[in-house]
Amino acid sequence: MRVKRYIVETMPDAMQKIRTELGKDAVILSTKEMKIGGFLGMFQKKRIEVIAATESGESAQQSDSKPRQAAYPATVASPAPVARASVPAAYRKSAQIITDERKDQLVHVAAPVRTADSPAVRNQLERQEVSPEELMDTQINVASEEMTGTKLAVSQSAKETAAAGYKDDRLFEEIQQMKAMMSKLASRDHGEQELPEALIEIQHRLTEQGVSSELVEEWISNAFLQWTDEGPIDEEAAVRLVREQILNFLDGRIGSGISDSSRIVYIAGPTGVGKTTTIAKLAADQIFRRQKKVGFITADTYRISAIEQLRTYASILNVPIEVVQSPGDVHRAVQRFQHCDLIFMDTAGRNYLNELFVAELHSLLSRDEQSETYLVLSLTSKSRDMKKITDNFSRYGLDKVIFTKLDETDTCGPMFNLIREYPLELTYLTNGQNVPDDLLTATPELLVQELLGERRQ
Incomplete structure (x- = not known):
């Protein structure tokens, strides 16, 4: 197993590095906002710490020949890396929002993530690669030190209990869904291309009509996210998607004329x-x-x-x-x-x-x-x-x-x-x-x- 730590500006950057270095089957264990640099605590820059892991070739072969006991779930196929400049700001914001909402659940799922800030685990991560046994021992030892008022011996049963936590299928499924959604948001430009030409034309039309830039971006972004089919968006589909967004906007904002009760x-x-x-x-x-x-x-x-x-x-x-x-x-x-x-x-x-x-x-x-x-x-x-x-x-x-x-x-x-x-x-x-x-x-x-x-x- 390989465990790597990344310090990035945005989640799309992390996704690109993880897929390049660890492969498409890599699993994101945790994400956390942090600040780096600066002088005397000032002028620090916000960054995102991402911890990811993937199985080594040997462990992958073993998993094919015996019942599945891997600590991490199989992942959905991810699209090709997306250049950060080609991803609209609205999508990067959406990906960051999803990351923030899922942060607590990720911390609950993976015990090593919960203690990732502790010196012992950080030393392990800084070496870039650790064995599963070393990672598990470090996690259990650090958790034992953090418990107040009680000294618990790290026994084999404790290790089995910790390992069993990784087998929670429901939480694994949530991680997979979150990762798939982040990949979708990060790759909404379909890899190499930018916003589809059909949507760009409607965007220009709405702008020429005097619609505010905020409202145009909201409609176009939501319309693009609703596109689920493969392949390019044609003019007819683009109009239909944007029309749905405008109708949703008008819901509750249209009156019924003069009321019968009015005098x-x-x-x-x-x-x-x-x-x-x-x-x-x-x-x-x-x-x-x-x-x-x-x-x-x-x-x-x-x-x-x-x-x-x-x-x-x-x-x-x-x-x-x-x-x-x-x-x-x-x-x-x-x-x-x-x-x-x-x-x-x-x-x-x-x-x-x-x-x-x-x-x-x-x-x-x-x-x-x-x-x-x-x-x-x-x-x-x-x-x-x-x-x-x-x-x-x-x-x-x-x-x-x-x-x-x-x-x-x-x-x-x-x-x-x-x-x-x-x-x-x-x-x-x-x-x-x-x-x-x-x-x-x-x-x-x-x-x-x-x-x-x-x-x-």
């Missing part, structure tokens, strides 16, 4: 995003498809002709309208609309990058269980501005978000970034000025098609 719907958002037109579309949908009686309240007294625009829509839809300027006005208007099933309140478009304007608007809104607050944002706005506005509004309570002007931009990635950072439900999209036609109910399939460019092909 007041507040529409808020910065100037120029199309709030008034969006209200007309939502009202028409509720009137014609759900047969609800609708009323309009507007507080947009800042923009020229804003009230007249909503009055025009109210006249076309045969909807009553009230103009308010204070919280008292809002309360009285709601009382006048007791006969209405649903009330839409239009708010003034202001520079809501300024939190003072947000606080002023909030004073007009009377939120309760029968109300919903929608934030309306334009997809033609900068992603950074959208996040700032959402952050200001979220302090006063938001429920759902509507994105407008989908037809005026080629990118829809910012809305994915926004619902990733804020607990908002994406409910509607608008893609034109026509009332009530240009209103889309957000669905996972619709959003995936928009993001991957399938609806415009």
Whole structure:
């Protein structure tokens, strides 16, 4: 048996050295983080100590001719060594996470690993090669010295007990599974090649759509790890894998529209995003498809002709309208609309990058269980501005978000970034000025098609 100790930067480095020097049947006994170098305890570098072992040629022949008594399990075949530079950072991180999670189990499985830091065993390891008998004696002696209050004689039965620990098939299986998983993570570039071309194309497409780099890496990495077939990933398979990741991301982030239990719907958002037109579309949908009686309240007294625009829509839809300027006005208007099933309140478009304007608007809104607050944002706005506005509004309570002007931009990635950072439900999209036609109910399939460019092909 050969036992070797490696000091490496990453687990893929260790895997490569172990396979090169000990062969594909080598077994990793333990992994441990350590620090080396430095001056007076400072500027030390983090490294990983890996202890691996393999059977010698003689012992391998003996194992073929008699019942299996080897101290270590057979290992699964490992892929060819992977150059560290070709392995994406996400996979190296995943391999390190798995190593950390399994560290305690490895220490429990192998007694020599538990005492590897002791001087006696370290001296054995530094010689690079030891016999099984010497290794077993050293392990038992060190364990005996560490026991407090008791002096135990190292007998033949103790050796047999220690050896029996190696025969725990369940724990051996866990080691094999961990090693196989680490090999899979380290070799996800299929040995020599990098990320498949089909996934690289989708990665570029998502980046061009304005999806954040963190979200793109998450989707692409998970899609690549889901690839279980042998051979290259074609375009169809790549799209299917990434589509699954996007659908998983959207789970729980898509709203069902205006709730049947809601009576007041507040529409808020910065100037120029199309709030008034969006209200007309939502009202028409509720009137014609759900047969609800609708009323309009507007507080947009800042923009020229804003009230007249909503009055025009109210006249076309045969909807009553009230103009308010204070919280008292809002309360009285709601009382006048007791006969209405649903009330839409239009708010003034202001520079809501300024939190003072947000606080002023909030004073007009009377939120309760029968109300919903929608934030309306334009997809033609900068992603950074959208996040700032959402952050200001979220302090006063938001429920759902509507994105407008989908037809005026080629990118829809910012809305994915926004619902990733804020607990908002994406409910509607608008893609034109026509009332009530240009209103889309957000669905996972619709959003995936928009993001991957399938609806415009």
